[in-house]
Amino acid sequence: MMLSVENIDVFYGAIHAIKGISFDVNEGEIVALIGANGAGKSTTLKTISGIMHPRNGKITFLGEDITHTDGYKLPAKGLAQVPEGRRIFLQMTVMENLEMGAFVQKKPTEEDFENVFTHFPRLKERRSQIAGTLSGGEQQMLAMGRALMSHPKLLMLDEPSMGLAPILVEEIFNIIREFHAAGTTILLVEQNAEMALQVADRAYVLESGVIALSGTGKELAESDAIKKAYLGG
Amino acid sequence: MMGILSNLISGISLGSIYAIIALGYTMVYGIAKMLNFAHGDVIMVGAYICYCAISYLGLPPLVGIVMAICVCTVLGIVIEGLAYKPLRSAPSLAVLITAIGVSYFLQNSALLIWKSDPKVFPSIVKSMQPVQLFGGQLAISGITIVTVLCCVVVMTCLTLFISKSKTGKAMRAVSEDKVAAQLMGINVNGTISVTFAIGSGLAAVAGVLLCSAYPTLIPTTGAMPGIKAFTAAVFGGIGSIPGAMLGGILLGIIELFAKSYISTQFSDAIVFAVLIIVLLIKPTGLLGKKVSEKV
Numbered sequence: 001m002m003l004s005v006e007n008i009d010v011f012y013g014a015i016h017a018i019k020g021i022s023f024d025v026n027e028g029e030i031v032a033l034i035g036a037n038g039a040g041k042s043t044t045l046k047t048i049s050g051i052m053h054p055r056n057g058k059i060t061f062l063g064e065d066i067t068h069t070d071g072y073k074l075p076a077k078g079l080a081q082v083p084e085g086r087r088i089f090l091q092m093t094v095m096e097n098l099e100m101g102a103f104v105q106k107k108p109t110e111e112d113f114e115n116v117f118t119h120f121p122r123l124k125e126r127r128s129q130i131a132g133t134l135s136g137g138e139q140q141m142l143a144m145g146r147a148l149m150s151h152p153k154l155l156m157l158d159e160p161s162m163g164l165a166p167i168l169v170e171e172i173f174n175i176i177r178e179f180h181a182a183g184t185t186i187l188l189v190e191q192n193a194e195m196a197l198q199v200a201d202r203a204y205v206l207e208s209g210v211i212a213l214s215g216t217g218k219e220l221a222e223s224d225a226i227k228k229a230y231l232g233g
Numbered sequence: 234m235m236g237i238l239s240n241l242i243s244g245i246s247l248g249s250i251y252a253i254i255a256l257g258y259t260m261v262y263g264i265a266k267m268l269n270f271a272h273g274d275v276i277m278v279g280a281y282i283c284y285c286a287i288s289y290l291g292l293p294p295l296v297g298i299v300m301a302i303c304v305c306t307v308l309g310i311v312i313e314g315l316a317y318k319p320l321r322s323a324p325s326l327a328v329l330i331t332a333i334g335v336s337y338f339l340q341n342s343a344l345l346i347w348k349s350d351p352k353v354f355p356s357i358v359k360s361m362q363p364v365q366l367f368g369g370q371l372a373i374s375g376i377t378i379v380t381v382l383c384c385v386v387v388m389t390c391l392t393l394f395i396s397k398s399k400t401g402k403a404m405r406a407v408s409e410d411k412v413a414a415q416l417m418g419i420n421v422n423g424t425i426s427v428t429f430a431i432g433s434g435l436a437a438v439a440g441v442l443l444c445s446a447y448p449t450l451i452p453t454t455g456a457m458p459g460i461k462a463f464t465a466a467v468f469g470g471i472g473s474i475p476g477a478m479l480g481g482i483l484l485g486i487i488e489l490f491a492k493s494y495i496s497t498q499f500s501d502a503i504v505f506a507v508l509i510i511v512l513l514i515k516p517t518g519l520l521g522k523k524v525s526e527k528v
């Protein structure tokens with residue numbers, strides 16, 4: 001098992017945002033975490049990547065207990081996250097952003113950059129541009145490319161389709177498939193349940209900090225409860 | 234004419250010292266989003282360390298300077314770790330009050346160790362003769378030349394460091410977005426410590442230069458230059474490294490001209506009046522803008 005989350009409780013002060021959830025991600029899978037606004041999806045990802053720490057429970061990554069590991073030590077272990085809202089470095093160039101993605105390596109190689117540019121040719125044209133001047137879609141590509149630079153074993157994506165036009169959403173999901181085909185395990189957080197359930201091997205539905213449902217992507221896409229709540233029918 | 238030129242040179246020299254101090258303020262502000270009001274007092278500590286090394290231990294000035302830099306660098310890391318790090322998520326007012334507390338702590342410690350009697354700071358450029366220009370009408374002292382050279386070297390090295398080195402880029406990343414920086418694997422706390430270390434090391438250099446030009450050393454020596462340098466950092470655009478440099482040098486020139494041509498007593502008031510006017514016209518300071526290079 002690549003990632004296992006056991007019974008974690010996460011708080012913001014007095015707010016109990018995650019209430020004892022457990023799930024796991026196996027090597028080579030695409031696992032989706034779906035749910036409404038405020039369900040606790042981002043909080044879950046932030047807790048796995050060490051931005052926050054759970055009050056109870058345990059998180060294991062590649063056999064190692066990382067529950068209380070400092071977040072900055074995790075990328076070197078093979079964990080990368082594309083955070084909600086992209087959070088690229090707006091004042092740096094595209095190239096510098098990619099370099100930061102490879103921070104845990106000694107020095108990024110030409111191949112590392114080329115690898116990103118094969119997935120995102122548009123970034124290559126804009127390599128010297130200041131990231132803050134990129135369009136929203138390009139910024140999302142940069143955020144994903146930046147995460148790819150560290151060659152993660154597990155890539156966590158927080159709403160990569162947020163705010164993008166349908167055609168770009170399609171493109172982003174195709175790229176997620178490419179990442180996966182290249183051997184990266186993926187944990188995907190999405191509000192766009194339809195798209196997420198299409199690509200996911202398995203999915204968990206989060207509701208107010210608890211896991212309400214789980215199953216294969218196909219099962220969930222066909223379940224009546226999901227159709228009603230998330231797929232508009 | 235020679236008078237103007239002479240004042241200009243003195244102004245640039247004084248401004249170079251302000252600029253080196255202002256770099257510390259601006260770097261720390263850029264990365265930790267706090268005003269380290271104890272920064273001025275680190276200058277004073279640096280000057281005392283250098284003074285002790287030269288006058289008590291009889292060491293050569295260069296060794297004294299290196300010792301001052303080392304002590305201040307460590308002091309900067311310790312201040313950050315003990316006083317500011319525990320307040321990382323505290324309201325900024327609490328941090329500001331803590332910084333003022335650290336400032337008094339340093340001044341009072343200096344008072345205990347070195348007493349209140351003024352120390353006469355030894356010259357660090359004894360062997361250097363003033364440079365005579367225009368057939369002796371204009372003399373530029375050795376310390377003036379050394380100060381301006383130091384400033385140029387510091388500015389060049391720091392700019393290269395920030396734009397090219399891995400640590401420098403990490404500093405820029407942390408200054409922009411701490412969470413994103415951490416997701417890249419950057420040790421945010423470590424990077425903040427490095428910033429304090431660099432700023433405090435520079436403060437030591439500024440302290441030695443300041444006391445070489447104005448050789449009276451007392452425990453409050455750092456306070457006024459600290460405030461002026463802070464002003465210079467705001468003047469140039471706080472968070473901006475070229476801004477700190479420009480702000481510092483302009484401040485030095487304005488101060489010297491105000492002293493020479495308007496009033497010695499009012500010179501500080503004039504300096505602050507200019508600052509207020511600049512901030513009214515351009516609230517972000519001369520080089521401060523939203524998408525500027527920040528540290």
Ligand SMILES: Nc1ncnc2c1ncn2[C@@H]1O[C@H](COP(=O)(O)OP(=O)(O)OP(=O)(O)O)[C@@H](O)[C@H]1O
Pocket residue numbers: 012015017035036037038039040041042043044084191
């Ligand atoms: N910084 C914070 N302080 C206090 N409460 C927070 C904070 N961040 C999130 N919360 C609360 O925690 C709960 C879960 O938030 P979270 O951001 O994980 O939701 P989400 O599922 O990612 O939602 P969205 O789809 O809107 O991004 C929400 O009730 C939210 O109000």
Ligand SMILES: [Mg+2]
Pocket residue numbers: 041042043084158
């Ligand atoms: Mg979210």
